Amino acid sequence: MPHDPYQALYLHIPFCVKRCSYCDFVTSAVPSDSPEIDSYIEDLCMQIRHKSKEGELADIKTVYIGGGTPTHIGLSRLSLLMYTLALSMHLDSWVECTMEANPESLTENIVRDVFALGVNRLSLGVQSFDDEVLRLLGRPHTATKAIEALRIAQERFENISIDLMCGIPGQSTATFRESIETAIDLGVQHISVYPLTIEDHTPFAKMVLRGQMPDVDDDMEAEHMELAAKLLQAAGYERYEVASYAKPGYQCKHSIAYWTGVPYLGLGKSAATMTQNCDRRMRVKDGVVTDDLTPAQMRAEDLMLSMRMSAGVSEEHIAYSQELLPNIIPCFNNLQKKGLVILEEGRYKPTELGWLCGNELYGDIFDLAP
Amino acid sequence: MTQDLSHIRNFSIIAHIDHGKSTLSDRILELTGTVAQRDMKEQLLDSMDIERERGITIKSQAVRVNYTADDGETYQFNLIDTPGHVDFTYEVSRSLAACEGAVLVVDATQGVEAQTVANAMLAMNANLEIIPLINKIDLPAAEPDRVKEEIEDGLAIPADDAVLASGKTGEGVHDLLESVVYNIPAPQGDADAPLRALIFDSYFDAYRGVVALIRVVDGSVKKGNHIRMLATNTETLVEEVGARRPAETPLPELSTGEVGYLVTGLKDVSQVKVGDTITLVQGGCSDPLPGYREVKPMVYTGLFPIDGDQYEPLKEALEKLSLNDPALIWEPETSHALGFGFRVGFLGLLHMEVIKERLEREFGLDLLATAPSVEYHVYRKGGEMISLHSPQEMPDPGEIERIEEPYLKAKILIPPDYVGAVMDLTVQRRGTFVTMNYLSQTTVEMLWEIPLSELIMDYFDKLKSNTKGYASLDYEFDGYKESNLVKLDILLSGKPIDALSFIVHKDKAYERGRVLCEKLKEIIPRQMFEVPIQAAIGGRVLARQTVKAKRKDVLAKCYGGDITRKRKLLEKQKAGKKRMKAIGNVEVPQEAFMAILKVDD
Numbered sequence A: 001m002p003h004d005p006y007q008a009l010y011l012h013i014p015f016c017v018k019r020c021s022y023c024d025f026v027t028s029a030v031p032s033d034s035p036e037i038d039s040y041i042e043d044l045c046m047q048i049r050h051k052s053k054e055g056e057l058a059d060i061k062t063v064y065i066g067g068g069t070p071t072h073i074g075l076s077r078l079s080l081l082m083y084t085l086a087l088s089m090h091l092d093s094w095v096e097c098t099m100e101a102n103p104e105s106l107t108e109n110i111v112r113d114v115f116a117l118g119v120n121r122l123s124l125g126v127q128s129f130d131d132e133v134l135r136l137l138g139r140p141h142t143a144t145k146a147i148e149a150l151r152i153a154q155e156r157f158e159n160i161s162i163d164l165m166c167g168i169p170g171q172s173t174a175t176f177r178e179s180i181e182t183a184i185d186l187g188v189q190h191i192s193v194y195p196l197t198i199e200d201h202t203p204f205a206k207m208v209l210r211g212q213m214p215d216v217d218d219d220m221e222a223e224h225m226e227l228a229a230k231l232l233q234a235a236g237y238e239r240y241e242v243a244s245y246a247k248p249g250y251q252c253k254h255s256i257a258y259w260t261g262v263p264y265l266g267l268g269k270s271a272a273t274m275t276q277n278c279d280r281r282m283r284v285k286d287g288v289v290t291d292d293l294t295p296a297q298m299r300a301e302d303l304m305l306s307m308r309m310s311a312g313v314s315e316e317h318i319a320y321s322q323e324l325l326p327n328i329i330p331c332f333n334n335l336q337k338k339g340l341v342i343l344e345e346g347r348y349k350p351t352e353l354g355w356l357c358g359n360e361l362y363g364d365i366f367d368l369a370p
Numbered sequence B: 001m002t003q004d005l006s007h008i009r010n011f012s013i014i015a016h017i018d019h020g021k022s023t024l025s026d027r028i029l030e031l032t033g034t035v036a037q038r039d040m041k042e043q044l045l046d047s048m049d050i051e052r053e054r055g056i057t058i059k060s061q062a063v064r065v066n067y068t069a070d071d072g073e074t075y076q077f078n079l080i081d082t083p084g085h086v087d088f089t090y091e092v093s094r095s096l097a098a099c100e101g102a103v104l105v106v107d108a109t110q111g112v113e114a115q116t117v118a119n120a121m122l123a124m125n126a127n128l129e130i131i132p133l134i135n136k137i138d139l140p141a142a143e144p145d146r147v148k149e150e151i152e153d154g155l156a157i158p159a160d161d162a163v164l165a166s167g168k169t170g171e172g173v174h175d176l177l178e179s180v181v182y183n184i185p186a187p188q189g190d191a192d193a194p195l196r197a198l199i200f201d202s203y204f205d206a207y208r209g210v211v212a213l214i215r216v217v218d219g220s221v222k223k224g225n226h227i228r229m230l231a232t233n234t235e236t237l238v239e240e241v242g243a244r245r246p247a248e249t250p251l252p253e254l255s256t257g258e259v260g261y262l263v264t265g266l267k268d269v270s271q272v273k274v275g276d277t278i279t280l281v282q283g284g285c286s287d288p289l290p291g292y293r294e295v296k297p298m299v300y301t302g303l304f305p306i307d308g309d310q311y312e313p314l315k316e317a318l319e320k321l322s323l324n325d326p327a328l329i330w331e332p333e334t335s336h337a338l339g340f341g342f343r344v345g346f347l348g349l350l351h352m353e354v355i356k357e358r359l360e361r362e363f364g365l366d367l368l369a370t371a372p373s374v375e376y377h378v379y380r381k382g383g384e385m386i387s388l389h390s391p392q393e394m395p396d397p398g399e400i401e402r403i404e405e406p407y408l409k410a411k412i413l414i415p416p417d418y419v420g421a422v423m424d425l426t427v428q429r430r431g432t433f434v435t436m437n438y439l440s441q442t443t444v445e446m447l448w449e450i451p452l453s454e455l456i457m458d459y460f461d462k463l464k465s466n467t468k469g470y471a472s473l474d475y476e477f478d479g480y481k482e483s484n485l486v487k488l489d490i491l492l493s494g495k496p497i498d499a500l501s502f503i504v505h506k507d508k509a510y511e512r513g514r515v516l517c518e519k520l521k522e523i524i525p526r527q528m529f530e531v532p533i534q535a536a537i538g539g540r541v542l543a544r545q546t547v548k549a550k551r552k553d554v555l556a557k558c559y560g561g562d563i564t565r566k567r568k569l570l571e572k573q574k575a576g577k578k579r580m581k582a583i584g585n586v587e588v589p590q591e592a593f594m595a596i597l598k599v600d601d
Helices: A035-053 A075-088 A108-116 A131-137 A143-154 A173-185 A203-210 A218-234 A253-259 A295-306 A315-321 A328-337 A352-356 A358-366 B021-031 B049-054 B086-097 B114-125 B144-155 B173-183 B308-324 B349-363 B416-428 B452-466 B506-523 B562-578 B591-598
Strands: A008-013 A062-067 A096-101 A121-127 A160-166 A190-195 A238-241 A244-246 A264-267 A272-277 A280-285 A288-293 A341-344 A347-350 B008-015 B061-068 B074-081 B101-107 B129-135 B196-205 B209-218 B226-229 B234-237 B240-244 B248-251 B259-263 B277-280 B299-305 B329-335 B339-346 B367-369 B376-380 B385-388 B400-414 B432-438 B444-451 B472-483 B485-492 B502-505 B531-537 B540-547 B580-583 B586-589
Touching (some): A035 A075, A062 A253, A075 A108, A108 A143, A121 A131, A121 A143, A143 A160, A160 A173, A173 A190, A173 A218, A190 A218, A218 A238, A218 A244, A218 A352, A238 A253, A272 B562, A280 A295, A280 B562, A288 A295, A288 B562, A295 B562, A315 A328, A315 A347, A328 A341, A328 A347, A328 A358, A358 B562, B008 B021, B021 B074, B021 B101, B021 B173, B061 B173, B061 B196, B074 B259, B086 B114, B101 B114, B101 B173, B114 B129, B114 B144, B114 B400, B114 B472, B196 B308, B299 B329, B299 B349, B308 B339, B339 B349, B349 B367, B367 B591, B416 B432, B416 B444, B416 B452, B444 B452, B444 B472, B485 B506, B502 B506, B506 B540, B506 B591, B562 B580, B586 B591
Parallel strands (some): A008 A062, A008 A264, A062 A096, A121 A160, A160 A190, B008 B101
Antiparallel strands (some): A190 A244, A272 A280, A280 A288, A341 A347, B196 B209, B196 B277, B209 B259, B240 B259, B329 B339, B376 B385, B400 B472, B432 B444, B531 B540
């Protein structure tokens, strides 16, 4: 179908040194010298060049190399990938190009070279600065290693994000607070705070089933999320999305693309592509259509995703959406009554409750489009 | 042509549930060539899907087969397959009244069980000649000698000549047919007397109206006769008579001693009641055959559509099922919590389950059933009696002089080791021990008086699990007795939820209330606000629990591929909500309404 240009590009690197206990991403533990990785990267490069030839990369404004663990595949393959990318699109300095990195495999050489090849934002998978928690999560690194990796990264990169997890059974509020404070002290520009979700078929899920581990405690997760919001906002970070905090000017543009209905192209195993025009929105993953939405459903989805962000949606936008979603005004009035949404300066924004109990909020919006 | 009485044999096959009655009937049809092997389906006589699936017989059936015996004579056998479950005891008794003999099927591995005893008693009371048959002798665990002993000791039926058979392999079925010829008496009756025919079952056929299954006792009946049903005083013209082989085959007439069907053309099955007597309008008789009684429901439940739009379809479905089931009684009921629905009366728990399943399956309805209750007799001060079918109708405690509840005589058969376990359980359920008999060294019969309301909780499940599955149970209605009963209300967020209230013995109210609050706390998911749960009698709160407000319910990660997952999750959440009932602003899952039944864990 004729479609609007893609503006975000995602490249998936499905390899890790080992799988963490909570992880259900598409990735597998493969030794870094495996020829399997070589042929995967070659294939990925071919796809990039092919898409470039078709003109699909002409309007790309953000690139995200995620995984898996991109740094696990080593410098030479990363260089090959970045060369290919730089030759296939305008990888200008204003294009946000993020690469995920893990403390155990981030080296000085990688930092130096990928920065030189156009990566300008690094997302470091720290998860916690507490060794006990890291062990429980099955992470292949320690807190010291994470701090070391961060110092190395900071020699080149100024735009660095780290992930922190909360609500992990066994994690006390005190250790979570310490992790947040350490992150603040280390001077990163962006922090994502995720409550642990126990996904099916993960080692954690099995442990919970066998009774070897308690299930997640929603109250504790809520407490941690509230604590993170308090500490980070006091330290000058803005909460621009339910789980994302950034110093002014350092919001992740690529993530925002996902949340604002911008078409994105995903390359590599299980990477999702969103293609749309004004009549239809489709998501495709590994050649399979996973979503096929009508204009009304598109509008509802955009609203739902907008309500993850602190900016929320404007009154005008709501009024404008009424044509496709006739029940939208009563719905938002009701959400206000439930305390999930607040109308402020002409915009409907999620409240703290709206953030913590987002499914309640998104569910009502989702129901607007049949 | 009038059939020669001496060549007719009318008999039933009776058994405890699962002892293989229907399979045995199948083999008889096969062996007599009534049904070609290629047309044979399992349990041919169980015509409803639900009967075949659950392996139970709900409606009676009558099949005519011709059997050429070893003596060279051809006999007309009328085989009447009866329902095997206690809920349908009355229907069984009428079917038996249409016979001269019964084949008592006993499982060679299980031996005599409660319904074996109950059915054998019914057959003896009907003065039937009983042929014991030990079934499933092909199983490695079969113990025919032990079972013979049990039949002799426990039932006082000589079992030396018991037929050893296997419905599965067909072994012994020929012996059975010969035994029927020689042991079961030919019917007696006066062919010249005015017509008297017993209705032992009836059903509604969309094309022909109500069809009755009858046994002609005296006289004869044919197409065009003007007949009258004595109990209902309904008159109609006979549209057709015939026999089932098992397909309906019209005959010129049904004469004395014969069993067959009669097409009435009537539109309402309640005009053609089981147990009633058919006679001719002109030159008929006026004394009915003995044994007729009105069938009354024992168990009541509220049935509510989960989706309010399904009220009318539910009503139509109940109307349709009632056409065929005069025991199904219903009236509209309104619940503040559940909206518009029906109070439905059933013969028993199985009957209830079967109807609910048929409503859901055959009519595509999503139903919510409230906890079953019984009919209480409430005497107001001043003497007026109210029949209470629903806790909602309970008058103010100040106006009540006394309440009576239905009691059952229950018969439990168990190996002697479990006497203690049954004693504990049944006393705990307010049962009164009557007596105990050793039927054999391995089987004890315990007799109890127990309130029906206790039995319809999970008593049978508990009895089975406390006796490792050995216990078998049979019961019959005994009468009403006074009890110290109170209505227990459940309040959610301070509001009484009528559909959750129930009537309970006062001594048990506190415990039930406490456990139920705990159960509901587990069942009701956390909501956006705190939900207090209270159990109360009158205004007095006995127990309280709180479902805390939900604090976190969000998928934090939401990147490219996660968005699809998120949509799926929200769809699931929506489907989950659909299975809940919104009461005020509280979402209550369906299980909550059945939680009352599971308060003993």
